[in-house]
Amino acid sequence: MPCLICGDPKTVKSHLTPRAFVHDIRGNDTRAYEGSIGYEGTRYTQAGTFDRTILCQLHEDHLKDCDDYAVNWVRDVQADAQISPCGDFLTVANPRPDLLAKFVYSHVWRHAVSPRNSAFDMDMGPWEWQLRQKIFAEGRYDPTFVIIRQRWMSQGIELKEMIIAPYKVEKRLWEFGLGGLRWFLKLNDRRADKPLDRIKANSKSPLRIPILEDTEFTKRPGIIDIGVNMFRETYRREMEGG
Ligand SMILES: [Zn+2]
Numbered sequence: 688m689p690c691l692i693c694g695d696p697k698t699v700k701s702h703l704t705p706r707a708f709v710h711d712i713r714g715n716d717t718r719a720y721e722g723s724i725g726y727e728g729t730r731y732t733q734a735g736t737f738d739r740t741i742l743c744q745l746h747e748d749h750l751k752d753c754d755d756y757a758v759n760w761v762r763d764v765q766a767d768a769q770i771s772p773c774g775d776f777l778t779v780a781n782p783r784p785d786l787l788a789k790f791v792y793s794h795v796w797r798h799a800v801s802p803r804n805s806a807f808d809m810d811m812g813p814w815e816w817q818l819r820q821k822i823f824a825e826g827r828y829d830p831t832f833v834i835i836r837q838r839w840m841s842q843g844i845e846l847k848e849m850i851i852a853p854y855k856v857e858k859r860l861w862e863f864g865l866g867g868l869r870w871f872l873k874l875n876d877r878r879a880d881k882p883l884d885r886i887k888a889n890s891k892s893p894l895r896i897p898i899l900e901d902t903e904f905t906k907r908p909g910i911i912d913i914g915v916n917m918f919r920e921t922y923r924r925e926m927e928g929g
Pocket residue numbers: 690691692693694695742743744745746
């Protein structure tokens with residue numbers, strides 16, 4: 688498949704989830720796991736998930752600034768975030784909110800358009816083109832995204848190795864999990880997202896991140912849906928393909 692942006696037939700290895708996240712999480716000896724409703728089961732990720740068919744070198748390089756920024760920003764959240772006196776939010780510096788937004792948009796976009804995930808419902812409808820224009824051509828579309836601190840725990844210990852790849856929570860709402868944070872992207876026009884104004888992360892510098900209680904992995908809202916959808920997908924394929 689030629690580059691989705693320019694049609695250059697020569698495509699390169701494009702990371703769907705930036706490698707550094709996986710390396711940060713793995714530390715010395717831990718493996719990172721990437722789970723999603725988009726895949727069956729979980730992927731062991733030694734070097735991050737990647738796709739060799741979606742972007743040319745030029746357009747892969749176009750994402751380097753936001754990937755680097757996001758990796759460093761997540762490190763800052765973990766090392767330098769100020770916790771509010773009531774413990775209900777973190778405050779983190781965010782000198783380039785445009786790059787944080789570009790990371791969120793391109794992270795979801797890359798997973799959505801990757802043929803690796805084509806068997807699953809990653810369809811963005813008309814918003815795919817809008818998002819692509821925003822990422823690669825400085826388009827004006829600027830959908831709302833929200834970042835919340837909520838760690839995956841297992842018997843009281845943080846499951847740092849969990850990365851949740853972007854998936855559709857509902858028609859226009861996408862979520863992914865990285866760095867002890869839940870990231871949500873709503874593919875509306877901003878006008879439709881008035882109720883989210885107080886917690887949206889767009890253009891915020893510094894950024895306040897609401898803290899939700901650490902939740903046991905098995906009790907976390909959404910995890911049942913992820914499991915059910917994974918099961919459903921497997922079941923559907925069995926019914927179709929035998
Ligand atoms: Zn290209």
